[in-house]
Amino acid sequence: MTENPDADAPPDAHPEANHPPAAANWNTGGIQVVGSTVHGPVAGGQGSTVHIGPGAAPPLPPGPESLRAAAESLRAALSRLRAEHPGAVPEADAADADAALADILTETSLAEPREGPLRRRVSTVLDALRTVALLAAAVTGLESAFAALFGQT
Numbered sequence: 001m002t003e004n005p006d007a008d009a010p011p012d013a014h015p016e017a018n019h020p021p022a023a024a025n026w027n028t029g030g031i032q033v034v035g036s037t038v039h040g041p042v043a044g045g046q047g048s049t050v051h052i053g054p055g056a057a058p059p060l061p062p063g064p065e066s067l068r069a070a071a072e073s074l075r076a077a078l079s080r081l082r083a084e085h086p087g088a089v090p091e092a093d094a095a096d097a098d099a100a101l102a103d104i105l106t107e108t109s110l111a112e113p114r115e116g117p118l119r120r121r122v123s124t125v126l127d128a129l130r131t132v133a134l135l136a137a138a139v140t141g142l143e144s145a146f147a148a149l150f151g152q153t
Helices: 065-084 091-108 115-129 133-150
Strands: none
Touching: 065 091, 065 115, 065 133, 091 115, 115 133
């Protein structure tokens, strides 16, 4: 067995080896199929791609999971705030928000959550808690999750 001295050479070490002889009648611009028929897209060579159809499928619409998670997070934060700092949220506002968050959790557990009831409950929470600085991030999270699911609140 004889060894090839160029076996360890990088592929572009002899670029002339990658081109057909000057007098050759070779197809160098694409794919040539001889003795066969191709039905469908074909691509060949480094970096070749085939695209079929109008493009990638659009992403699936967001589900209610993120809205549910945001409601759970805000409900827990509200509960902690009420326990650690009584009076930080007016009792009527806290009660309204807590009831609305419970309704959001119930609605998002349905197979097809309804936009109308969710919109009303999210609006109630926003009205009750928007000015509570310690809950600002959680309130914004709830608002963003609803907007991602249904559009603006």
